[in-house]
Amino acid sequence: MQSDLLRIGLIQMACEESPERNLEKATARIERAAADGAQIVCLQELYRSRYPCQSEDDNKFELAEPIPGPSSEVLGRLAAARRIAIIAPIFERRAPGLYHNSALVLDSSGVVGLYRKMHIPDDPGYYEKFYFTPGDRDFTTHRVGSARIGVLICWDQWFPEAARLTALSGAQILFFPTAIGWTAEMSAHTRRRLFEGWETIQRSHAIANGVFVAAVNRVGIEGALEFWGGSFVCDPFGELIARASHDQEETLIVDCDLACVEHTRRNWPFLRDRRIDAYGDLTLRFRT
Amino acid sequence: MQSDLLRIGLIQMACEESPERNLEKATARIERAAADGAQIVCLQELYRSRYPCQSEDDNKFELAEPIPGPSSEVLGRLAAARRIAIIAPIFERRAPGLYHNSALVLDSSGVVGLYRKMHIPDDPGYYEKFYFTPGDRDFTTHRVGSARIGVLICWDQWFPEAARLTALSGAQILFFPTAIGWTAEMSAHTRRRLFEGWETIQRSHAIANGVFVAAVNRVGIEGALEFWGGSFVCDPFGELIARASHDQEETLIVDCDLACVEHTRRNWPFLRDRRIDAYGDLTLRFRT
Numbered sequence: 398m399q400s401d402l403l404r405i406g407l408i409q410m411a412c413e414e415s416p417e418r419n420l421e422k423a424t425a426r427i428e429r430a431a432a433d434g435a436q437i438v439c440l441q442e443l444y445r446s447r448y449p450c451q452s453e454d455d456n457k458f459e460l461a462e463p464i465p466g467p468s469s470e471v472l473g474r475l476a477a478a479r480r481i482a483i484i485a486p487i488f489e490r491r492a493p494g495l496y497h498n499s500a501l502v503l504d505s506s507g508v509v510g511l512y513r514k515m516h517i518p519d520d521p522g523y524y525e526k527f528y529f530t531p532g533d534r535d536f537t538t539h540r541v542g543s544a545r546i547g548v549l550i551c552w553d554q555w556f557p558e559a560a561r562l563t564a565l566s567g568a569q570i571l572f573f574p575t576a577i578g579w580t581a582e583m584s585a586h587t588r589r590r591l592f593e594g595w596e597t598i599q600r601s602h603a604i605a606n607g608v609f610v611a612a613v614n615r616v617g618i619e620g621a622l623e624f625w626g627g628s629f630v631c632d633p634f635g636e637l638i639a640r641a642s643h644d645q646e647e648t649l650i651v652d653c654d655l656a657c658v659e660h661t662r663r664n665w666p667f668l669r670d671r672r673i674d675a676y677g678d679l680t681l682r683f684r685t
Numbered sequence: 686m687q688s689d690l691l692r693i694g695l696i697q698m699a700c701e702e703s704p705e706r707n708l709e710k711a712t713a714r715i716e717r718a719a720a721d722g723a724q725i726v727c728l729q730e731l732y733r734s735r736y737p738c739q740s741e742d743d744n745k746f747e748l749a750e751p752i753p754g755p756s757s758e759v760l761g762r763l764a765a766a767r768r769i770a771i772i773a774p775i776f777e778r779r780a781p782g783l784y785h786n787s788a789l790v791l792d793s794s795g796v797v798g799l800y801r802k803m804h805i806p807d808d809p810g811y812y813e814k815f816y817f818t819p820g821d822r823d824f825t826t827h828r829v830g831s832a833r834i835g836v837l838i839c840w841d842q843w844f845p846e847a848a849r850l851t852a853l854s855g856a857q858i859l860f861f862p863t864a865i866g867w868t869a870e871m872s873a874h875t876r877r878r879l880f881e882g883w884e885t886i887q888r889s890h891a892i893a894n895g896v897f898v899a900a901v902n903r904v905g906i907e908g909a910l911e912f913w914g915g916s917f918v919c920d921p922f923g924e925l926i927a928r929a930s931h932d933q934e935e936t937l938i939v940d941c942d943l944a945c946v947e948h949t950r951r952n953w954p955f956l957r958d959r960r961i962d963a964y965g966d967l968t969l970r971f972r973t
Binding site: 515516517518520531535536552555556557558559561562565566567590593594597598600601602604605634635636664665666667668670671672673674675676677678679680681682683684685 | 850
């Protein structure tokens, strides 16, 4: 089988207070990734600010940006100048008082894709239901060059349904921009347990669907959260190709041979054998 | 939270040529597991014979047994005598010319559950579509004492939909009797890759659903296949509690605190946040 190489760049950053400064940092790192040959560069969730959802604070809505806005403008120009695609996860202001946790897909022609996070968490330290309206644009894919990619955001990563529907839409790679971390009081065992669970569930989406998975998490301590980095790429049978550290800013540059998608699925033909006649109850909350 | 302990036994065996001999071996091992306090004992897929599907050979249908039959009779008496539950995966003869890859759930009162494998593989060395009619009894659970368990079989383990529907039916533990192995020409890297993929996808079902997962695979070389054992139990966040070797007959005796199901789901409330309004297309083969 002929290879079909795509080089991707995952930018694992620590965020500073100023959105402008984070946009500058992201821009500089994207420039370097492009110089290293990356064709698609993915930033972490809500890359333009510190993670705003550690409390319910209505001042934080000021961080939101519209489309078009700073990210689509600056990164759109960068995508055009470098002839690359950029996945830019933003705090989106869609209308007065209506906000989403979103991801733009930008290429030389501007905004070519928009995903709005479908699954919204609400846990101590991650009060996202206060800020973000659940997405209403479905699970979709975006064509980037000759590749077809899917973007899902953080909490989506725990739901096999999200990965499946995106893969069934034709995705060859699933990108998961993320903001997840530990708290100071957690033991080494708990830290390992949480990180392994996070990595395992995402590797499983690669396996179940025969697609590449690329997860991009932030690093750095912000308030009570120590973001655990560990950005990674795995192949369509879930084997790790690259993984970043837990505490350093890093850019992973990884070659993905998209021909592996078909090759893997020929040998592990799960899409052939799904019992679509028996899956109707997946739209139920519970069956009892 | 009060604990709610359930002791389970996983019997990882090598199979001999004679079904009678395998039934005797299984019986002896179940007796020992019961003596060790196991309340539910699970045998491997098609435990009463060598794996019959390495070729398409109509003589192999002679291995099938009806219900009632040797497994339900002998193991039903054993379950009653020891006051335990037994999961007995059989080659089921349902009617002349109609066969299933099934699992009986037996307790003191006899057959209390029957699952018929829903996803049937067909790959070199695993020609199951020739032998087994796909199950028509849905994904269900079985009450065993105060626990509610689900049984899925081998190829089912690669489908997140199967685990999800069984968990939505109330399962606290998913049992996966299995027959999967390597072939002689596989490199050490390929062996590790396949085993890790197999373990990862099943651990992911524990994580996604907040349930225990117990996988029971056979060992031994049969024809071209070297069954890789590695039976394991993981907790509702996918952390391994116990794992057997790749090449020895072993019985894993593991205590599962079923209170962990609710505790884990409180902290990782995925069932709360499923987007059931957006999952309808899971009944499609593909979306393009």
